[in-house]
Amino acid sequence: MAVQKPPQPAPGKPVPDAGRRSERSRRAIYDAALALVAEVGYPRTTVEGIAARAGVGKQTIYRWWSSKADVLLEAFLDLGEQAARAAGQEEYAFPDTGDLAADLKAVLRATVDELRDPKYDAPYRALAAEGVVNEPLGRVFLARLLEPGLQLYADRLRSAQDAGQIRADxxxxxxxxxxxxxxxxxxxxxxxxxxxxxxxTLVDYALYGLLPR
Amino acid sequence: MAVQKPPQPAPGKPVPDAGRRSERSRRAIYDAALALVAEVGYPRTTVEGIAARAGVGKQTIYRWWSSKADVLLEAFLDLGEQAARAAGQEEYAFPDTGDLAADLKAVLRATVDELRDPKYDAPYRALAAEGVVNEPLGRVFLARLLEPGLQLYADRLRSAQDAGQIRADxxxxxxxxxxxxxxxxxxxxxxxxxxxxxxxTLVDYALYGLLPR
Amino acid sequence: MAVQKPPQPAPGKPVPDAGRRSERSRRAIYDAALALVAEVGYPRTTVEGIAARAGVGKQTIYRWWSSKADVLLEAFLDLGEQAARAAGQEEYAFPDTGDLAADLKAVLRATVDELRDPKYDAPYRALAAEGVVNEPLGRVFLARLLEPGLQLYADRLRSAQDAGQIRADxxxxxxxxxxxxxxxxxxxxxxxxxxxxxxxTLVDYALYGLLPR
Amino acid sequence: MAVQKPPQPAPGKPVPDAGRRSERSRRAIYDAALALVAEVGYPRTTVEGIAARAGVGKQTIYRWWSSKADVLLEAFLDLGEQAARAAGQEEYAFPDTGDLAADLKAVLRATVDELRDPKYDAPYRALAAEGVVNEPLGRVFLARLLEPGLQLYADRLRSAQDAGQIRADxxxxxxxxxxxxxxxxxxxxxxxxxxxxxxxTLVDYALYGLLPR
DNA sequence: CCCTAACCGAGACGGTACGTCTGGTCTTTAT
DNA sequence: ATAAAGACCAGACGTACCGTCTCGGTTAGGG
Known part of the structure; x- marks a missing residue:
């Protein structure tokens, strides 16, 4: 898959020269893909449609990505990175005020807001669904989109353990x-x-079970 | 969609006469659909393939279902009902031994076993994925497949509340x-x-948070 | 083909009992077939359409005819017979005033008028076309529709020969x-x-070549 | 229809670029169409069958032709042109030996031979039949296949008139x-x-009627 | 500073599947 | 037993996309 950065010297395919890649096309393809998924939904989004909307040849898509799922995944990752850049550098920090419950609630509230934003909902949902059924893509989805966030939760919980706020085991x-x-x-x-x-409520219910007894 | 029970008098389509429906064909279609999903996966399962394998005309599928997702959903529901019939009447009972933790663990273990059974995994996963992205189907999936099970959990928890084993609020x-x-x-x-x-472990972590304090 | 009157005791098919045949259905089928050919053209006329329009089951058509061409052929023959009955008994007489040129011109003028009547044109043309490509039907078309008329020409010419008006050879x-x-x-x-x-003009050009030299 | 030379800027369809057309495919489609009509007859020749036999996608047929009749018409025209090229340049010359009767007989004999050649008979008959019932195709059939030949007859007759061999009127x-x-x-x-x-015999009967009286 | 390789937009190609339509058969219920 | 009704198997229809494959054209960067 194109997502894997080191472009393995595949025997059949001539590896394209990333240096010459058109940034204009890449941007246009990302934009078209996200727009189409939002407008007509993932199943009715087609590679041809993306190419047409982006004003790009189909081959330009197939040269750099392996499927529409792959395009959309990278488009979505890019969207996240752009948002991160726009918001500043400290995007991926998990609050640690010392009050674990408050920190968890704050982060979960932010996640709720994001999931409710239609701009994210449609493509995110589409990728999640594809990942359920398409294992390779699912693994990338997990590693690139889910895992970083989950790790922050784990880190925060570990920090709470160190502070003796939740059980060590x-x-x-x-x-x-x-x-x-x-x-x-x-x-x-x-x-x-x-x-x-x-x-x-989730935090109220679950956190208590983790406290030292 | 055929799943909706009251066959609303659609304006365009002539409603087929369910009384004349061929039971042979229905069975063959269910079997073919489940087999194909298990063998080649959901995306490469096609209506044509199902029809061919079932020895049935394509129109016989389109007459009664609106899409391959719809076919597979009903096939899977039917599979569940058959299994229920085969196992006896008391399929949907949730154990209530008085020991809530043990009961929850037992049911979850059974669910783990089921999810690991390739016979269920492939079509179930396919339907779940489709439901994520296709809201009407997702609603039916939820109501017919998920909800009954969830309700049993809720009932068991309510019973534990009545016994004072978990908090009333x-x-x-x-x-x-x-x-x-x-x-x-x-x-x-x-x-x-x-x-x-x-x-x-899940039960151990979460249940404690629900106990009376 | 159903046109052949003696219903040969085919081995496969159970010969239908012509005595019990519904005259109502036959009429309705003829009317529907001719109307549809006139309205939407022969290629878009279908057996299903004829059955629906005639308020008749498809099987009732297939029981008595072998194809839509066959239905239309009989419908057209029936149309001719009806017209004949309406016009009187002496329909098939060729004029013989003694003036061969005048007689030929009169008959040809009548044929021109008929070919220009849209009621006849569409089905007649359809049958002729079908007969070009479908030999069995073509033979029936020839024998039942064309041949009787041609024979009248031959008879009239023979009569002219007897009168010494055209060459004997x-x-x-x-x-x-x-x-x-x-x-x-x-x-x-x-x-x-x-x-x-x-x-x-045709008569003027051609008849002279047949005169005694 | 593709036959119409000036490819009018149709509103709906994107006009395909004829410059990029595959000659290989065109040839294969012509061959397959003629072969199938000869083997199984026109009605049982299908666009799918032609595509399969030609080793071509169906869309490649629909891109350039509007129907199987259209394909066959062009295939047949091409067949004629090929034969013409093979036979030399002077294909369309009508003999003019000065003996009109002999010239007419010679050409008609050649036509008889052609009509009896199964290679020509099946597709020619199919096209003629289609043209009877399908007016646009019939017009093209007439203009491209019939008319050139008829014009040669007219020219030859005109030449005979100039020579005083048949009446001027x-x-x-x-x-x-x-x-x-x-x-x-x-x-x-x-x-x-x-x-x-x-x-x-036709020439003997008819020509005499045209002679000066 | 040009030459040549690559990417690019475009879109024709061989295919697969779609969802629809019709053909001809079979089955059910009513007369 | 025939008829109306219509479900059934079969398969062609014409369309939409797939992923591959040319085509010029442009756009580098190495000679």
């Missing part, structure tokens, strides 16, 4: 799921509405 | 997600391995 | 084509306009 | 039908056998 990688997964499932499978009250 | 519909959603997300998004140990 | 079956075929081709293949003047 | 466009149409009808509608003797 708790596995942070499992504990974080108590907060994150219910929200994820409500959003993905529409098992219920998502709101700040809801995520606050 | 806990909302069972949220509490159940602490057990169910982490497993669901690990499975759908491959955020981690699923096992009996894992679900046992 | 002329073959009437060939001679008649000099009058009939040019008109037929102009009509079928649109090689030129058809009119009374045109057929008069 | 005879319209050559009508006179030629006395020779051509009877043969055409016998062939198309199977009203009689066609042979050299037959066409010789």
């Amino acid at each position: 708790v596995d942070p990688r499992i504990a974080l799921e108590l907060f994150v997964s219910p929200l994820a499932q409500r959003w993905l499978q529409r098992t219920g509405p998502i709101s700040h009250e809801y995520t606050d | 806990v909302d069972p519909r949220i509490a159940l997600e602490l057990f169910v959603s982490p497993l669901a997300q690990r499975w759908l998004q491959r955020t981690g391995p699923i096992s009996h140990e894992y679900t046992d | 002329v073959d009437p079956r060939i001679a008649l084509e000099l009058f009939v075929s040019p008109l037929a081709q102009r009509w079928l293949q649109r090689t030129g306009p058809i009119s009374h003047e045109y057929t008069d | 005879v319209d050559p466009r009508i006179a030629l039908e006395l020779f051509v149409s009877p043969l055409a009808q016998r062939w198309l509608q199977r009203t009689g056998p066609i042979s050299h003797e037959y066409t010789d």
Whole structure:
């Protein structure tokens, strides 16, 4: 997949020269892909449609990506990076005020807001769905989009453990799921509405189970 | 969609006469759909392929279902009903031994086993993914496949509340997600391995937070 | 083909009992077939359409006819018979005033009028076209629709031979084509306009070649 | 229709770029179309079948032609042009030995031979039939296939008029039908056998009527 | 500073599947 | 037993996209 950075010297394909790549085209393709997914939905977004909308030849897409899922994934990653750049450098910091419950609630509230933003919802949902069924893409989706965020939760929980605020024998990688997964499932499978009250309640319910007894 | 029970008098389409429907064809289509999804995966399963394998005309599929997702959903529902019939009547009972932790662990272990069974995994995963992106189908998927199971969790938790085993102010519909959603997300998004140990740990972590304080 | 009256005891098919045949259905089918061919053209006329318009099951058509061409052929024959019955008994008489040229011109003028009547043109043209490509139907078309008329020409020419008006060594079956075929081709293949003047001219040109020298 | 030379700027369809057209595909499609019509007949020849046999995508056919009739028409025109090229430049010359009767007989005999050649008969018959019922195609069939030949007859007759061999007041466009149409009808509608003797007789019967009186 | 290789827009190509339409058969229910 | 109704298997229709493959044209950078 094109996502893997080191362009392995594949036997069949002539590796394209990334140095000569057209930045204009890349941008136009990202924009077209995101716009189309938002407008007509992922299944009715086609590589041909993206190419036409971007004013680009189909081959220019196939030269750099392996599928529409791949295009969309990179487009979405790029969107995140742009947003990060726009917001400043400290994007990926997890608050650590010493009050674990408050910190978790704050982050979860921010996540709720993001999931409700239609600009993110459509492509994010499309990628998640594709990843469910397409294992390679799912792995990239996980590693590039999910994992960094999850690691921050784990780090914050570990920090709380060091402070003696939660039990030392708790596995942070499992504990974080108590907060994150219910929200994820409500959003993905529409098992219920998502709101700040809801995520606050999650923290109230789950965090207590992790406290020292 | 054929799933909606009251066959609304659609203006365009002549409603087919369900009384004359061929049971042979229906069975053959279900079998073919499930087999193909298991063999070649959902995206490479086609309506034409299902028809060919079932020895059925394409029109016979389009007469009764609106899409391959719809076919597969009903096929999977039927699979569940058949399994239920085969196992006896008391399929949907949630154990209530008085020991809530043990009961939850037992049910979650059974769910883990089911999710690991390739017979269920492929079509279930395909439907879940489709439901993420296709809202009407997602709603049916939720109502017909997910909801009944979730309700049993809620009932069991309510029963524990009545017994004073967990706090009265806990909302069972949220509490159940602490057990169910982490497993669901690990499975759908491959955020981690699923096992009996894992679900046992989930119960250990989350249940304590719900106990009377 | 159903046109062949003696329903041969085919091995496969159960010969339908003509005695129980519904006259209502037959009429409705003829009417529907002719109407549809006139309205939407032969290629877009379908057996299903005829059945629906006639308020008849498809099987009722397939029971008695072998194809839409066959239905239309019989419908057209029936149309002719009805017209004949309406006009009186002496429909098929060729005028014999003693003036061969005048008689030929009169009959050809009547044919021109008929070919220009849209009621006849569409189905007649459709049948002719089908017969060009479908030999069995073509033979029936020839025998039932064309041949009787041609025979009248031959008879009239023979009578003229007896009267010494045209050479004795002329073959009437060939001679008649000099009058009939040019008109037929102009009509079928649109090689030129058809009119009374045109057929008069044909007689003027061709008849002289047949006179005693 | 693709046959119409000036490719009018149709509003809906994007006009394909004829410069990039694959000659290989065109040839293969012509060959496949003619072969299939000869083998299984026109009605059972399908666009899919042509595409499969030619080793071509269906879209490649629909891109350049509007229907199977259109394909076959051009295939047949191409066949004629190839034969012409193979035979030399002077294909379309009508003999003018000074003996009109002999010249007409010679050309008609050649036509009889051609109509009897199965290679020509099947597609030619199919096109003629389609043209009877499909007016636009019929017009092209007439203009491209029939008209050039008919014009040669007219020219030859005009030349005979100049030589005083037939009456000056005879319209050559009508006179030629006395020779051509009877043969055409016998062939198309199977009203009689066609042979050299037959066409010789036609000339004997009809030509005399055109002589100066 | 040009030459030549690459990328680029464009779009034709061989294909697969779509969802629809019709052909001809079979089955059900009513007369 | 025939008829109306219509579901069934079959398969062609014409369309939409897929991913590959030319085509000029432009746009570098190495000679």
